[in-house]
Amino acid sequence: MITHFQYKPLFKQAKLPGWRISFYFRGSHYDGIYHKNGQIEWGSVTPLKEDETKLQTQIHELMLFHVYE
Template sequence: MIQHFHFKPLYENKQLPGWFISFFYKQQRYQAEYHKDGSIRFIDASPAEEDLAVVEKMVHELMLFHVYD
């Protein structure tokens, strides 16, 4: 489960889509850029290959709830 999920716009002009996100998953902190097409670019480290699909699904659900709702 993702904990301490935070997001902020990448650009000062909030009309331009793109967000910086950070969260904890399995006691590891991750940072990423979430782009308007739904792609996620992890900064520094990314979750293990076997966890990546699950983490991306949770991030998409959180972004839908917080940003697109």
């Protein structure tokens, strides 16, 4: 389960797409860039392959709820 999920726009003009995201999953901190097409560009830590699809789905749902209300 994702905890402490945070996002903020990549650009000062919030209408431009792209968000910096960060969260904790299984005790590890992850960060990256969430693109408008749903693609995630991971930061310094990449999740394990078996967790990546699950995380992408959860992050997409969170972004739909928070950004695309």
